[in-house]
Amino acid sequence: MRYKQVRFWIRVALLLLLSMSGSALLVSTAAYADGGAPNLAYVAGGKGGVTVIDIARQQITSTIHVDGSPFEVQLSLDGRFLYVTQPQLGQLAVLSAKTGQTVCTVHVPGHPTLLALDANFNTIFVAAPDSPTITGVDMDTCHVKLTIQADGPVSGMAVAAVASNISGNSGDQLWVAASTVSVYDTLKGTKIISIPLPDQPQYVTIPVGSTVYVTTHDGKIDAIDLSSHQVVPLISGGTYGPMDFDENTGEVYVPDMQHNQLVVLTPVNAGYKLPPEPSRTIHFDATPQSVAITSDGQWGFVALNNGTVAMLDIPGRQIAKIINVGGTPHFIITGLYPPILGTTPQQASTFGTIANIGAYFFLALVILVPLVLLLRSGMRKKKVKQQG
Numbered sequence: 351m352r353y354k355q356v357r358f359w360i361r362v363a364l365l366l367l368l369s370m371s372g373s374a375l376l377v378s379t380a381a382y383a384d385g386g387a388p389n390l391a392y393v394a395g396g397k398g399g400v401t402v403i404d405i406a407r408q409q410i411t412s413t414i415h416v417d418g419s420p421f422e423v424q425l426s427l428d429g430r431f432l433y434v435t436q437p438q439l440g441q442l443a444v445l446s447a448k449t450g451q452t453v454c455t456v457h458v459p460g461h462p463t464l465l466a467l468d469a470n471f472n473t474i475f476v477a478a479p480d481s482p483t484i485t486g487v488d489m490d491t492c493h494v495k496l497t498i499q500a501d502g503p504v505s506g507m508a509v510a511a512v513a514s515n516i517s518g519n520s521g522d523q524l525w526v527a528a529s530t531v532s533v534y535d536t537l538k539g540t541k542i543i544s545i546p547l548p549d550q551p552q553y554v555t556i557p558v559g560s561t562v563y564v565t566t567h568d569g570k571i572d573a574i575d576l577s578s579h580q581v582v583p584l585i586s587g588g589t590y591g592p593m594d595f596d597e598n599t600g601e602v603y604v605p606d607m608q609h610n611q612l613v614v615l616t617p618v619n620a621g622y623k624l625p626p627e628p629s630r631t632i633h634f635d636a637t638p639q640s641v642a643i644t645s646d647g648q649w650g651f652v653a654l655n656n657g658t659v660a661m662l663d664i665p666g667r668q669i670a671k672i673i674n675v676g677g678t679p680h681f682i683i684t685g686l687y688p689p690i691l692g693t694t695p696q697q698a699s700t701f702g703t704i705a706n707i708g709a710y711f712f713l714a715l716v717i718l719v720p721l722v723l724l725l726r727s728g729m730r731k732k733k734v735k736q737q738g
Contacts, residue, residue: 388644389687391651392432392447393659394423397676400434401659405649405684408661408671414450416443421463422681424474426489429686433474433489437461442476442485444492447688454492459483463680466507468522468536475524475536477504484526486539496539502529506553506592509536510562510576525562527551531574545579547572555602557595561618563602565590571604571627573618584615584627592640592681596664598647601629605638605652612638612652612662630667634660642682653679 391403392414399416400423403409418436420443425432431453432445440461444453460478467474473495477484484498484507506527513522513536521537531551533542549566556562562574563584570586590613591605600617612632616625636656643650643664650662657677663670 388646388649388684390429391642391659391682391684392423392425393651393653393675393679393682394420394434395653395678395680397657400432401675401677401679403651403659403673403675405644408673410673410675412450414445414447416445418443420680422465423683424465424467425683425685427469429688431489433465433467435462435465435476437463437478442474442487444489448690456485456487456492456494458485460503464504464507466509466524468509468511468524470511470513470522471537473536475507475509477507477526479503479505482528484524484534486536498524498526498534498539500526500528501532501544504528505567506551506564508554508556508562510556512576513537525554525556527554527564531562531564543579545574545581547581553590553592555593555595557600557602557617558597559600559617560620563593563604563615565593565604569608571613571615575620578620580620582618582624584618584624585613588613591638594641594643594650596643596647597645603641603643603650605641606631607637607639610634610637612641612650632662632667632669634669639679640681642684644684649684651682651684653682655679 388405391405393401398413399420400414401410402412404411416434418439420434421437422435423432430447432447434443434445436443440457442456442458442462446453458476460481462476462478464477465474472489473486474489475484475486480503482500482502484500484504485494486496488495504526508525510523510525521535524534524536526532531545531547535542549568549570551564552567553565560576562576564572564574569588571584571590573582573584588606589608591607593602593604595602602615604613606613613628614630615627616629634654636654639653639655641650641652647664650664652660654660657675659673659675659679660669661671661673
C-alpha cells in the first residue's frame with residue numbers, strides 16, 4: 351500500500367515537473383495585452399485622460415489622468431504597465447496601470463499617436479503622423495533601443511510575430527504604413543521589403559494567421575499575404591479607422607467613419623476563394639473612432655465621437671450597452687487586471703525573481719518528498735528482512 355502511495359507521489363512530481371518546465375515556471379509565463387481573461391478596457395481620450403471600464407461590471411471604475419491629449423494606449427504583457435502616446439508633449443509615457451503613476455517618459459520626434467508592441471523582444475515602437483522616424487523603446491527601462499527611418503510620415507504600424515517561422519531575419523516584423531507598406535526587422539531595424547499599393551496606406555492590423563489588413567487614405571481595405579506579399583483588394587467606399595480582430599474567428603472589425611458603422615470582414619486565406627466582403631455591418635448613432643475585441647471573442651468596445659463607448663455582445667451581434675466616458679475617445683484596448691504587487695519595472699523584476707525562486711523551491715519539495723518516502727520504505731523492508 352505504501353509503495354502505491356509513493357508511486358502516486360512520484361507521478362505527481364513528474365507531471366508538475368513537465369508542466370512547469372513546459373511553461374517556463376508559470377509565474378513567468380507572459381500573456382499578451384489582450385490575452386487571458388478580458389477584465390478591463392482602457393479608453394484613451396476619455397474625459398480626464400484614460401478611462402478604465404470594468405468589463406464584468408460594465409461600468410467605469412476609474413480614470414487615469416494623463417496630460418498631453420493621450421491618443422493611443424498599449425499594455426505590458428502582464429497588464430502591469432500602460433504605454434500612452436502624448437502628442438501635445440511629443441513623448442511616450444509609461445504608467446502604472448494599477449496606480450496611474452508615471453514610471454518614465456521618452457521624448458520622440460513629432461507628435462506621436464501610434465504604438466506597436468513586439469512582445470518577443472520587449473520593445474514598443476512609437477511613431478507620429480508628422481515624422482518618418484520610428485522609435486523602438488525598451489519596455490522595462492524606457493531606453494531607446496533603435497530608430498527606423500520610414501519612407502515618409504507614419505500613419506499605421508503593426509507587429510507580426512514571425513521570428514521563429516517565415517522570417518529570414520533575427521527579429522519579428524514591423525509592418526509600417528507610410529508612402530508605401532514597408533516591413534522592418536524589429537531587432538535590427540533593417541528593411542526587409544517595401545510593398546507598393548495603388549493608394550497610400552493608412553492603418554494596419556495583423557490577426558493570427560497569414561494575412562495583413564491595410565486601410566488606405568482613399569477609402570479602401572486591402573489584404574496582403576504575409577509570406578508572398580501579394581496584395582488583394584477587399585472593399586472600398588468608406589473612411590476606415592484603426593482595426594481589431596477576433597482571435598477565435600479571425601474576423602476583422604473596421605470602423606467606417608463615413609457611414610457610422612462597423613464593418614466586419616471574413617478572414618482571407620491565401621489559396622482559398624475570396625469570401626464576399628463585408629460579412630456584416632453594425633450601425634451606430636455616432637461616428638466610430640476605433641474598436642477593440644476581447645481575447646475570448648465575447649465583447650467588443652467601440653469608441654464613438656460623441657464621448658461614449660458602445661459595448662458589443664459579439665456572439666449576439668448586438669449593442670449591449672452605451673457607456674458615457676466624456677471627452678473625445680480615440681483608442682481602446684482590453685486586457686487583464688494589473689497585478690497587485692510591483693508598480694515599477696524594478697519592483698516587478700524583484701517580485702518575479704522571488705516568485706521563480708519560490709516555484710523552484712516548491713518543485714524541489716514535490717520531488718524530494720516522495721523520494722524520501724521511498725527511501726524510508728526501502729529501509730523498513732530491509733530491516734524487517736534482517737530481523738526475520
